[in-house]
Amino acid sequence: MNAAAPQPKENMGAPAPRYDARLKVTGEARYSADVPMTNPAFAFLVTSSIAKGKLVSLDLAEARTVPGVIDILTQDDASVLHGGKFGQDAATSIDQLGPEIAHDGQIIALVLADSYEAAREAAYKVHANYAPAPASATFGSDGLKVEDATKVSARHRELPHKGDAEAALAAADVVIDAEYGTPTQHHNPLELFSTTCVWEGDKLTIYEPSQFVYGLKNGVAQRLGIDADNIRVVSHFVGGAFGSRGSMTPRTALIALAARKLNRPVKLVPTRDQGFTIATYRAETHHRVRLGARRDGKMVGYSHEGWEVSSRPDAYVVAGVKESAHLYGFGDVATKVNIVRADRNTPGFMRSPPVVPYIFALESAVDELAIKLAMDPVELRRVNDTMVDGVTGKRWSSRSLMKCYDQAAEAFGWKQRDSRPGSMRDGDWLIGWGCATAVYPTHVGAATARVRLRSDGTVRVQTAAHEIGNGVYTVLAQLAAERLGVPLASVTVEVGDTNVPPAPVAGGSNTTASTCSVVLKACDAIRDKLFRVASTANEGPLAGHFITEIDLRDGRLVTLHDAKSEPMADVFKRAGVSAIEEYAEFVPPGVKPEAVADLYKGRSTQTGGPEGEYIMYALGAEFVEVRVHALTREIRVPRIVGAFAGGRLMNTRTARSQFVGGMVWGISSALHEATEIDRERARYINDNFADYLVPVNADIQQLEVILVPEHDDIVNPAGVKGIGELANVGTAAAVANAVYHATGIRVRELPIRLEKLLA
Numbered sequence: 001m002n003a004a005a006p007q008p009k010e011n012m013g014a015p016a017p018r019y020d021a022r023l024k025v026t027g028e029a030r031y032s033a034d035v036p037m038t039n040p041a042f043a044f045l046v047t048s049s050i051a052k053g054k055l056v057s058l059d060l061a062e063a064r065t066v067p068g069v070i071d072i073l074t075q076d077d078a079s080v081l082h083g084g085k086f087g088q089d090a091a092t093s094i095d096q097l098g099p100e101i102a103h104d105g106q107i108i109a110l111v112l113a114d115s116y117e118a119a120r121e122a123a124y125k126v127h128a129n130y131a132p133a134p135a136s137a138t139f140g141s142d143g144l145k146v147e148d149a150t151k152v153s154a155r156h157r158e159l160p161h162k163g164d165a166e167a168a169l170a171a172a173d174v175v176i177d178a179e180y181g182t183p184t185q186h187h188n189p190l191e192l193f194s195t196t197c198v199w200e201g202d203k204l205t206i207y208e209p210s211q212f213v214y215g216l217k218n219g220v221a222q223r224l225g226i227d228a229d230n231i232r233v234v235s236h237f238v239g240g241a242f243g244s245r246g247s248m249t250p251r252t253a254l255i256a257l258a259a260r261k262l263n264r265p266v267k268l269v270p271t272r273d274q275g276f277t278i279a280t281y282r283a284e285t286h287h288r289v290r291l292g293a294r295r296d297g298k299m300v301g302y303s304h305e306g307w308e309v310s311s312r313p314d315a316y317v318v319a320g321v322k323e324s325a326h327l328y329g330f331g332d333v334a335t336k337v338n339i340v341r342a343d344r345n346t347p348g349f350m351r352s353p354p355v356v357p358y359i360f361a362l363e364s365a366v367d368e369l370a371i372k373l374a375m376d377p378v379e380l381r382r383v384n385d386t387m388v389d390g391v392t393g394k395r396w397s398s399r400s401l402m403k404c405y406d407q408a409a410e411a412f413g414w415k416q417r418d419s420r421p422g423s424m425r426d427g428d429w430l431i432g433w434g435c436a437t438a439v440y441p442t443h444v445g446a447a448t449a450r451v452r453l454r455s456d457g458t459v460r461v462q463t464a465a466h467e468i469g470n471g472v473y474t475v476l477a478q479l480a481a482e483r484l485g486v487p488l489a490s491v492t493v494e495v496g497d498t499n500v501p502p503a504p505v506a507g508g509s510n511t512t513a514s515t516c517s518v519v520l521k522a523c524d525a526i527r528d529k530l531f532r533v534a535s536t537a538n539e540g541p542l543a544g545h546f547i548t549e550i551d552l553r554d555g556r557l558v559t560l561h562d563a564k565s566e567p568m569a570d571v572f573k574r575a576g577v578s579a580i581e582e583y584a585e586f587v588p589p590g591v592k593p594e595a596v597a598d599l600y601k602g603r604s605t606q607t608g609g610p611e612g613e614y615i616m617y618a619l620g621a622e623f624v625e626v627r628v629h630a631l632t633r634e635i636r637v638p639r640i641v642g643a644f645a646g647g648r649l650m651n652t653r654t655a656r657s658q659f660v661g662g663m664v665w666g667i668s669s670a671l672h673e674a675t676e677i678d679r680e681r682a683r684y685i686n687d688n689f690a691d692y693l694v695p696v697n698a699d700i701q702q703l704e705v706i707l708v709p710e711h712d713d714i715v716n717p718a719g720v721k722g723i724g725e726l727a728n729v730g731t732a733a734a735v736a737n738a739v740y741h742a743t744g745i746r747v748r749e750l751p752i753r754l755e756k757l758l759a
């Protein structure tokens with residue numbers, strides 16, 4: 001092989017444009033609610049206006065008079081549905097339409113009409129009579145119930161712990177002891193939480209944006225009490241997900257039920273504000289972090305206690321100490337996590353769910369420690385960098401944290417920083433520079449795929465992965481094109497459909513690692529078959545060659561050493577077949593073999609982070625400049641530099657986009673986003689795009705992404721570390737650290753808004 005040969009632009013790693021980019025900007029991409037239907041009925045949800053109590057009665061008379069109304073489903077109709085199983089398929093167990101009301105915005109009825117407008121008008125004419133009870137909204141409310149997460153959450157029975165952290169903290173030269181908080185946030189994907197259901201006989205097709213089509217299929221089957229083989233879920237494009245579409249929500253079985261009752265397709269497109277309560281959100285958290293160190297900066301003790309707001313019945317908890325406890329060589333470690341039960345809808349996964357809140361707390365505390373030690377925050381991290389995890393004693397598979405720091409610091413100009421708070425000023429603007437670590441566990445899950453190579457050189461890849469912005473159409477096509485020696489345009493990728501073999505839930509940033517590993521396996525099986533035909537033939541240019549000496553390039557089988565070749569089509573002819581198809585199953589080390597059968601049943605198993613033989617994480621370093629106006633306290637982020645190491649990058653363009661999007665999200669978390677709740681009524685206040693703040697173009701100025709090369713063949717066969725949830729971790733802490741540097745004010749509760757700087 002000629003190492004100097006230029007890399008084709010389409011190969012693995014090359015910045016091929018996203019397959020779906022053009023489709024999306026031209027409106028050609030067909031989202032779930034866009035799928036054409038013959039004679040659909042339209043559904044509109046009626047939701048509770050109290051957060052707790054009983055639904056005494058529903059007066060439907062006025063609603064029924066609206067022209068076009070077909071039917072109104074209430075709790076009696078829905079009582080035939082089985083309850084969803086929280087912790088398995090379902091995002092919540094609060095899925096009946098009453099009489100118990102467990103949170104604001106709970107679905108209490110479903111209006112069906114010939115038009116969307118009629119359904120919506122009638123829904124507003126449904127009159128509900130309630131017997132309300134006092135509701136607990138959030139931290140500080142009456143009636144909360146606090147429980148130890150290890151006692152109530154099966155996923156979090158064990159939390160990291162090492163030695164005697166109390167004693168280590170007591171003996172430390174310097175100790176930080178501080179409390180931090182992060183607010184409720186909602187995903188607000190642009191595509192609303194739509195569902196369309198169509199029955200043909202006893203076969204049900206569900207069109208819904210999903211991060212796990214097999215999970216939804218099996219979950220809805222369980223709720224309807226029917227065989228999962230009778231359900232197909234289709235989700236070809238997803239207009240934003242971020243975790244909000246990973247588990248089944250109550251609406252889907254309800255729409256299936258309505259479509260069966262009407263014997264007609266039923267389409268639901270809920271409103272933006274309904275999305276705040278019929279799906280999940282990022283839970284509000286509180287933290288107490290203690291960090292102890294010697295004078296030279298070496299950490300000796302880390303104690304982290306977290307509190308996470310959850311719903312009454314469901315123990316949703318992220319317990320991010322499971323990730324934070326491995327980030328540095330901390331010495332002794334103690335962790336604890338509490339579930340705080342309130343009268344809320346059940347929270348759920350939202351981009352980097354465990355690390356976003358916990359790393360904000362930890363990385364703020366690390367900065368506070370650096371200040372107390374009068375040490376550069378980068379150097380403090382260097383002193384505590386480690387290839388061997390202090391808690392488990394396991395080695396890291398690869399760890400490029402300080403490379404990320406060094407490259408980002410250099411690009412940022414960190415050396416010019418005057419560490420004294422308020423010392424860097426440009427007219428009326430106080431300048432602050434801060435940095436923090438981004439970290440995300442490397443996950444990989446069991447996956448299956450079918451790949452077909454035809455004699456004309458076209459390829460079809462099938463795996464029920466999910467295009468949620470991860471670029472899966474594109475990277476799978478690149479991988480297959482390279483392994484099978486065909487142009488990118490010859491590859492068709494089919495994802496997001498339970499008619500093709502299952503892939504894992506698109507959560508935990510595992511998609512690229514898992515699906516590339518299994519597609520690689522299927523492609524290699526095809527190569528093997530083709531090479532055997534060519535090499536065992538009695539005649540032909542490749543007869544008698546070892547198959548290990550053959551490669552596929554540009555539609556030809558080529559030998560690596562003596563430059564012989566034969567067109568792929570001739571080898572197919574020789575074999576007497578027009579296509580070779582291979583089905584492959586991939587089970588990562590440490591995952592049980594039944595994981596594949598489980599996948600078909602809608603259970604996705606993945607491993608990684610601290611769980612395997614090695615500690616596996618993607619890492620990054622982010623440097624932020626903030627400007628705080630000396631008089632108005634307006635806060636701007638004129639520039640941010642992030643350097644990231646995520647193993648092998650399958651496509652540098654999609655990777656860069658993920659990092660850019662992540663840092664924008666991080667700025668959003670730092671300065672803008674928070675869902676406000678009415679403390680009296682436990683109802684969300686700013687459930688719309690006018691009041692729920694996200695950054696606009698003017699809020700985002702210079703963003704620089706540095707891709708730090710990293711080779712890691714331990715993590716998975718593809719060498720890929722997930723990066724989709726890396727870059728929005730650490731940004732908020734970097735901003736908070738920069739705000740401190742600018743003003744001398746330490747903001748420990750996100751978001752950082754100007755009123756918090758009016759000291």
Ligand code: MOS
Binds near residue numbers: 241
């Ligand atoms: Mo991501 S929140 O793990 O879908």
